[in-house]
Amino acid sequence: MPGRKGPIASGSTRHTSFRDRTPNPPTITDRDQPRQAQPRRSFSCIVGHHGTAPWRKSQMHHRTRLHRGGAIGFFVAASMHATYASAASNNLGSCMAVPPAVVEIKGIDFYTDSKGSVADPAAVAEFAKYKAPLEYFALQLGAISDGEVDSKQTGGESCATQWLTKWAQDGALTKPLKGGYALWLLSIVSAATSFAKVQSTNHSCDGNHVLITDWLHGLMNQVVSNENQGRPPGKENNLTHWAAYGAYVVGMLAGDKSLTDWAIGVYSRALQNVTDDGFLPSELARGQMALHYNLFSATPLMLVRLMAENNGHREVAASDERLKLFIRSSFAAMSDPSRLERAVGTPIKSDNYAALNTVRLTLALYECRFGRLSVAPKMEAPKADWRLGTVFSFKSCPSGKLFPESIKSCRVSRH
Template sequence: MFSFPGVGSSKLRLLLSVSVIGFAYAAVAQVPESCPYFQPVSNVAAPAIYSDNRGSIVDAQALAKRTASGKPVNDFLSYLSFSIDGPPPWNKFTGLSLQCANSLLEEWAKDDAMATTVDDHGSFSSQGAIDRAGYTRGFVNIAIKLQTAGAKLGPHVIPWLKKRVEERIQVDRAYIAHGQRGGNLLYEDGATAAGLALLTQDENAFKFQGEVWAYFLQQINPDGSLASELARGKRALVYHNRALSMLMILRAQRRALGIPEKAVDHAKIKALADYVGHSMCFPDELATKVGVDRIEPMDGDYAFRASETFGSDLLNADWQRCGRRLSGFAFIDATGGGDMRKMHQAIIQLGTQSRR
């Protein structure tokens, strides 16, 4: 308790004590620079982007609407990552600051952002739920980066992330329990859960990432293909690579969690990487296998960020011959935590700190 020599009145001493304490709290809490404002997004909704049952034909208008509806969250994720990693040349955000990023993330968490996935007609938005899961992975990644950068996360951040991740885990478990076939989205959710387990030592998240990895080991075919992604028709290569990317990230997180990689684990994911590499070089073979006239190629820089960052030891000669080598700012991915090379470093760092 503060003391005030020469002040005789106990009421006055109490008043002065409260005033000084309040001033001290304000001095600590005050942000030294003006932070930008990002309105917390309460609802995530988007139209389905595929016009066929196989998920192979993209509806351009629906995709444009989805991109527009997702811009507020993607902008916020980009601001957060630029504040931590440093801005790329195309940055248009002002007030980049680690302290602002941490405070703004707490504001979104306190507001229970992304609580609903309801479309304009009041119905459940399936695409919105998928997008929310991807954004949640981005926020888990940002929290990992903030913590390894020395920031103290706000009191609402971890409970909020746990809530969003737990919602998805429940959906995935019910989906698999009813005999549905999980694919790249399941593997993405596994990576999200592993990130949360690394950040918080959450037991359910830890258990779920193990369930997802075991599921992958059961689902992969002898030639390295995945039935769930062969079903995607023209986009079979795109989604094989998407599944591979998430599994490469999950593999790195499992290492950080102290889970040893068994020979069978390595062999299975290497088989998938080889299959994707071969299909890049010989897409006609995959087209014949899935019964389409042509295979859509992999999506630009986006398709190679995870493989170069988290799985370079798995890439065969086909990747070198038919793939793409990235450099510099090409590694930036909003839901990947920003610069994915720095994301990988943060995962390793947090794993090392957790095991001390």
């Protein structure tokens, strides 16, 4: 709550709405859409509100460029994932100090062409540094919440809850600025995923749990509003699909049927739009990056499919054949992109897609629910991923079970 410092007493029902603290995000009508190539513009900024933190020794100042959105995580170096994942896994035994909240989020435009398909390596590296505080927080929080779920911690003030409470109190993620939409969205998704894990075992609705739920609920309502205005049906793309996954998770946490219904609507429209070749039209416009973005859309769509079915929305099964066509075509294109290249009209960028954790997760979930996907190349099991709160590194096939139906929904103020 504004001006309040320190934790809310356990058992308190006091909480605040974040509606007044969360300004409308920048419009997204031009984000992730083909555009005319323009000279790069740059400006100076301070990345969020940071003090001294483990990921750097001094205040982080970066030169940033306007970023129009996209599946940004594809370009993060594997070494950075390994570094933060290792740090997170080594700190489950105690509750570390909460990293300073990142309030403002800006973006870096690392594409140089009108289709958003050619990346500037220097800008990609700059972006990796820019988002390091958010990735650090997400991986640490995810590892902590994983540990609490594994230990079946119930009741009390969990470490993950303490972290999320502090960020909620400090207004984290409440100032998305021009160009920062994609990073803002994926950070909300990650925080919501970690909290959902906590609520699957904790089942608490004390003051802090309500505070966190209200914070996430306000942020996700802003996301949905922004998507509805900037990407109405017919223009929805990979970021809309990630927003749908986040909306479903937060809808469960807050007991908000409008969010879960919106997520299912996005899911259904996405699969209705799959071409006869098995691809998403919105991502074919990305030229040589079309496979990247079809695969990036596959992850949240697969997550929504399983979560919805597990929580009583059986109607999602009606789109299973279109989902299977989409997943099968996208994974087949990893080995033989000829069909996709014909649809796009340009060669597809060659890359090690099997090394991407989102791709590995999609395959793991698909095969748990539908059986072996024969066209998929051999790949390792999914590992920690900051966008998903590190979970889904399955010890065994979960039979499509992501979260139990018993996630505790906390009543929140409506935004």
